[in-house]
Amino acid sequence: MPDTTLTSDPSHDGPGAQSDDAAGYYTPGAPIADTKAPGGPIADRWQTRKFEARLVNPSNRRKLSIIIVGTGLAGGSAAATLGEAGYNVKSFCYQDSPRRAHSIAAQGGINAAKNYKEDGDSVHRLFYDTVKGGDYRSRESNVYRLAEVSTNIIDQCVAQGVPFAREYGGLLDNRSFGGVQVSRTFYARGQTGQQLLLGAYQALERQVAAGTVETFTRHEMLEVIIVDGKARGIIARDMVTGEIETHLADVVVLASGGYGNVFYLSTNAMGCNVTASWRAHRKGAYMANPCYTQIHPTCIPVSGAHQSKLTLMSESLRNDGRIWVPKKASDCEKDPRDIPEEDRDYYLERIYPSFGNLVPRDIASRAAKNVCDEGRGVGPAVEGVRRGVYLDFSAAIERLGRDGIEEKYDNLFDMYARITGEDPYSTPMRIYPAVHYVMGGLWVDYDLMSSIEGLFVTGEANFSDHGANRLGASALMQGLADGYFVLPHTIRDYLADGPFEPVPADHPAVVEAEQAVRTRIDTFMNSNGTRSVDSYHRELGNIMWEYCGMERTEEGLKKAIDLIRTLKDDFWRNVKVLGSAESLNQSLEKAGRVADFIELGELMCIDALNRRESCGGHFRGESQTEDGEALRHDDEFAYVAAWEFAGDGEAPILHKEELIYTAIEMKQRSYK
Amino acid sequence: MRLTLKIWRQADAASEGAMHTYEIDDVSEDMSFLEMLDVLNEELQAKGEEPVAFDSDCREGICGMCGLMINGQAHGPEVTTTCQLHMRSFKDGDEIVIEPWRADAFPVVKDLCVDRGAFDRIIQAGGYISVNTGSAPEAHATPVPRDDALRAFNVATCIGCGACVAACPNGSASLFMGAKITHLGELPQGQPERDTRVVEMVGQHDHEGFGGCTNIGECTAACPKEIPLDVISRLNWDLHAAMRHGL
Numbered sequence A: 001m002p003d004t005t006l007t008s009d010p011s012h013d014g015p016g017a018q019s020d021d022a023a024g025y026y027t028p029g030a031p032i033a034d035t036k037a038p039g040g041p042i043a044d045r046w047q048t049r050k051f052e053a054r055l056v057n058p059s060n061r062r063k064l065s066i067i068i069v070g071t072g073l074a075g076g077s078a079a080a081t082l083g084e085a086g087y088n089v090k091s092f093c094y095q096d097s098p099r100r101a102h103s104i105a106a107q108g109g110i111n112a113a114k115n116y117k118e119d120g121d122s123v124h125r126l127f128y129d130t131v132k133g134g135d136y137r138s139r140e141s142n143v144y145r146l147a148e149v150s151t152n153i154i155d156q157c158v159a160q161g162v163p164f165a166r167e168y169g170g171l172l173d174n175r176s177f178g179g180v181q182v183s184r185t186f187y188a189r190g191q192t193g194q195q196l197l198l199g200a201y202q203a204l205e206r207q208v209a210a211g212t213v214e215t216f217t218r219h220e221m222l223e224v225i226i227v228d229g230k231a232r233g234i235i236a237r238d239m240v241t242g243e244i245e246t247h248l249a250d251v252v253v254l255a256s257g258g259y260g261n262v263f264y265l266s267t268n269a270m271g272c273n274v275t276a277s278w279r280a281h282r283k284g285a286y287m288a289n290p291c292y293t294q295i296h297p298t299c300i301p302v303s304g305a306h307q308s309k310l311t312l313m314s315e316s317l318r319n320d321g322r323i324w325v326p327k328k329a330s331d332c333e334k335d336p337r338d339i340p341e342e343d344r345d346y347y348l349e350r351i352y353p354s355f356g357n358l359v360p361r362d363i364a365s366r367a368a369k370n371v372c373d374e375g376r377g378v379g380p381a382v383e384g385v386r387r388g389v390y391l392d393f394s395a396a397i398e399r400l401g402r403d404g405i406e407e408k409y410d411n412l413f414d415m416y417a418r419i420t421g422e423d424p425y426s427t428p429m430r431i432y433p434a435v436h437y438v439m440g441g442l443w444v445d446y447d448l449m450s451s452i453e454g455l456f457v458t459g460e461a462n463f464s465d466h467g468a469n470r471l472g473a474s475a476l477m478q479g480l481a482d483g484y485f486v487l488p489h490t491i492r493d494y495l496a497d498g499p500f501e502p503v504p505a506d507h508p509a510v511v512e513a514e515q516a517v518r519t520r521i522d523t524f525m526n527s528n529g530t531r532s533v534d535s536y537h538r539e540l541g542n543i544m545w546e547y548c549g550m551e552r553t554e555e556g557l558k559k560a561i562d563l564i565r566t567l568k569d570d571f572w573r574n575v576k577v578l579g580s581a582e583s584l585n586q587s588l589e590k591a592g593r594v595a596d597f598i599e600l601g602e603l604m605c606i607d608a609l610n611r612r613e614s615c616g617g618h619f620r621g622e623s624q625t626e627d628g629e630a631l632r633h634d635d636e637f638a639y640v641a642a643w644e645f646a647g648d649g650e651a652p653i654l655h656k657e658e659l660i661y662t663a664i665e666m667k668q669r670s671y672k
Numbered sequence B: 001m002r003l004t005l006k007i008w009r010q011a012d013a014a015s016e017g018a019m020h021t022y023e024i025d026d027v028s029e030d031m032s033f034l035e036m037l038d039v040l041n042e043e044l045q046a047k048g049e050e051p052v053a054f055d056s057d058c059r060e061g062i063c064g065m066c067g068l069m070i071n072g073q074a075h076g077p078e079v080t081t082t083c084q085l086h087m088r089s090f091k092d093g094d095e096i097v098i099e100p101w102r103a104d105a106f107p108v109v110k111d112l113c114v115d116r117g118a119f120d121r122i123i124q125a126g127g128y129i130s131v132n133t134g135s136a137p138e139a140h141a142t143p144v145p146r147d148d149a150l151r152a153f154n155v156a157t158c159i160g161c162g163a164c165v166a167a168c169p170n171g172s173a174s175l176f177m178g179a180k181i182t183h184l185g186e187l188p189q190g191q192p193e194r195d196t197r198v199v200e201m202v203g204q205h206d207h208e209g210f211g212g213c214t215n216i217g218e219c220t221a222a223c224p225k226e227i228p229l230d231v232i233s234r235l236n237w238d239l240h241a242a243m244r245h246g247l
């Protein structure tokens, strides 16, 4: 074990004891020995790696080709940067334009250790907050690098014309976000993701005009092509004509985003999926920590069975809004304005006095669930329980005036009013947690390369930077850090081995990948079942939310695995896809995605079952302190669970990567 | 509530399209317009009919992917995106006509989906600031007056949905273009390319087959992000300035 402070838990058998709830569901594999992070002082590691990464001379770059799946912050920024550098880039997305990638929806902001406020921020503090916020389940070297390059991101985006909020003097403004005590979050009203993505998109389109990047919109990647152990291309479907296309390159980058839609209802865009990652996983890329799901505390509560998605209200609202529920369950039906101050329970301020309404997301989410489970939730009862808490701006409106609030949050307030039909300026908003982000994803080494050579993974699709819980405003930072500043350096070291032997179009690996895609599509089109794809997705989502959601137990997870296996069986026999495969067919698109979600869902449950500890966004009912806080077991679980696909119907193989902290001490998190 | 839907169905770009009528029951007012179509699609599926294709992704009014003509209005009766339009804007017994965006420069792909690739090509023509990654100066090196930043932000919120084009009798994309030209032109970083940007973008716009602007103002009335009409004046002003500068 590394030199760390171990947690001591009296109910626990002590170091060395191995709980193995998932026995029988997996096969143990060899540990992961090397992540390729350079050694030495943490502050020098990235500089060392950059220096050691071999160079590719500009005239050779033209001869090298890169496929990038995804045009969000991670993929768009990478494509623009690698295009500028002179490589041949092919960029893919399933939407009709790269500008629509899901990153566009991010509201709150982006962190960077600029210390413009002189409030004690630094690269080291951002690093420290991120590792602590992730409950010591992220990789130290990666997180440090993220904090280090964060400052360049702001410079880059400002130069591109991203209209961040400014102070009267013309300098950039900041705000603070959940889980931290400094103001380091840069923002563009409540639409930061949109503005950052437009910056990356414009940089990308500039390269399209320059001829270095070719974009393939309405194209879905359905398979990776692996030749001699190396990723050399993809099979994509042109979603308009149905044509199955082979695209070959020297290296493949997946920047395909997160898989939160496995829960059906989430804050993610409708099309977010796991297909690109899952297809790669089935070909040998390890899937790391898939069970780490972030539940966001401030979403608009569910209103009925028709619902297709949940809408997030930016967490920045927690800066000014106070969260409460009535002290007495009997007050829950009352108009909140009629409940006097002394009958309100500002439960976050009460339980966590030093962070108050700004505790990290997992803590805020679970606290909301607890008060609703106690019967003190507010708003309409759905299936017998009121699932909502108040987010109250009345004090802030008094302090800052209605104008002050309008200026900060206007579009969020409008959005709330539009969706709920209620006016949040006059009556408190109602919020409830919802699935938002996944910290798990394809395993990558320090260079962002997966366990398949030549297959790189960036942004939300990889796993490395956020541990078991992501602090607010850190995903945008990671997407842009990976795409603008990290991948371009690490990929050049890989490409320096070029020129690579061209892959002939009739290479057996290409033929096999293409055939696999065709067979799968034919299976869907010829299945004469009766149930719609959506109905399976909803059912899967219910299972996942119920048993692998905010709180997991051994019993529940085992039950979920059985349910998912039965569902999978039924899906393949009973799903119905109408229309043709040779044209735009949204049911067919969804069928492929849901099939992959079902397999992922099973692995998420197995991963959650294996991890008999509570950390960050993973709360195991069996592992809590006396007062109901999450209890980690660093002696047993300070590792990344990297799962290898072993074949259909075979138990997955678990590789453990030990987490070693040299620059930071592992502590039990406390926000009290 | 119970509604009658008249929906444009068209198998692909090359086929003839036609209106089809569908009845739908049990529509609740909390549903978004697209959720109502989801429910219709589930019903069609159950009857063995192919679901209606329509575009959407974020379903929260920000990606710009959704967009329908609803009773002849781009995005429908409220000033918002189709995904943020809720059924409380309609009443029991209504007949609703649903068509794809209408514009020569946006060919129909299938049913209610159109191809808006022309917007990307307009951006390629100059809707950016040229700065290579890693060569940016310190962010505080150039202060930007707060009001300029705010105005740049307000017009940068264009989501590229195309409602302005669909609403315009001339099928002009001037509002979309004006928004980008104003956004970048408002900032110090956008000045060096200000002249070339407007000339190139306008050239591409005309080349794509969008119509000319005759100041009717339907675009701004339909724009879910309330991009103001004066971005078009700014566009014209910049274009004339570029001409004067000899471009």
Ligand SMILES: Cc1cc2nc3c(=O)[nH]c(=O)nc-3n(C[C@H](O)[C@H](O)[C@H](O)COP(=O)(O)OP(=O)(O)OC[C@H]3O[C@@H](n4cnc5c(N)ncnc54)[C@H](O)[C@@H]3O)c2cc1C
Pocket: A069, A070, A071, A072, A073, A074, A075, A092, A093, A094, A095, A098, A101, A102, A103, A104, A105, A106, A107, A108, A109, A110, A192, A193, A219, A220, A221, A222, A255, A256, A257, A258, A267, A268, A269, A272, A273, A275, A276, A312, A436, A437, A458, A459, A460, A461, A472, A473, A474, A475, A476, A477, A479
């Ligand atoms: C509502 C909301 C608000 C958020 N707010 C914040 C915030 O304030 N701050 C913050 O830091 N983070 C926030 N996040 C998280 C953050 O937005 C995301 O984690 C991040 O944008 C992901 O970026 P990405 O580039 O990895 O992926 P995405 O932006 O999701 O892009 C994925 C890309 O992959 C493509 N793709 C996927 N699969 C395929 C396939 N099979 N074939 C072809 N293309 C494919 C898609 O077309 C898309 O282009 C928010 C998230 C949500 C949902």
Ligand code: SF4
Pocket: B157, B158, B159, B160, B161, B162, B163, B164, B165, B175, B176, B179, B219, B222, B223, B224, B225, B226, B227
């Ligand atoms: S200007 Fe308005 S209507 Fe036109 S594309 Fe932009 S947001 Fe849509």
Ligand code: FES
Pocket: B055, B056, B057, B058, B059, B060, B061, B062, B063, B064, B065, B066, B067, B081, B082, B083, B084
């Ligand atoms: S679906 Fe994104 S704006 Fe409507």
